[in-house]
Amino acid sequence: MITDNHKEIENLFHAIGETFSRLDFDAWLALFTTPRTIISKGNIFSSASTEETRNKMMPVFDSLRQRGFTHTRLDKCHIKLLGDTNAMVSTVWTRLDSHGDVIETLGATYTLVLTDDAWKVAVVMSHRADVMAIPDQGQDS
Incomplete structure (x- = not known):
């Protein structure tokens, strides 16, 4: 069953993909x-400093x-809610150039927290x- 939290987290990962595809550092970091x-x-690397x-x-x-990157594609997104305010998400991203050729494919696992206004990456x-840290639980995005 997909919950509102799952939908909000899926929206976060679409925003991560969109901001990263634009290489818009400030919009990406705001997530x-x-x-x-x-x-x-x-x-x-841990930091509280934007700079x-x-x-x-x-x-x-x-x-x-420099490698011709134009966008990223979210291939897999496995979400595991750990409570009302915490979640883990395991993903696979493919980075592509302007011809649609693959630059690289990588996995990334995220720890999320629900802040006052939205889910964010901690x-x-x-x-x-x-390697998927979280098995598919029928919540693939």
């Missing part, structure tokens, strides 16, 4: 809590631009696309 933690390729997060993430955004951890 995260303060502070936030990003774990990627064994590197752990510090920008300095850490802009090389990723710039690298994608932690994101990238990983191999063939």
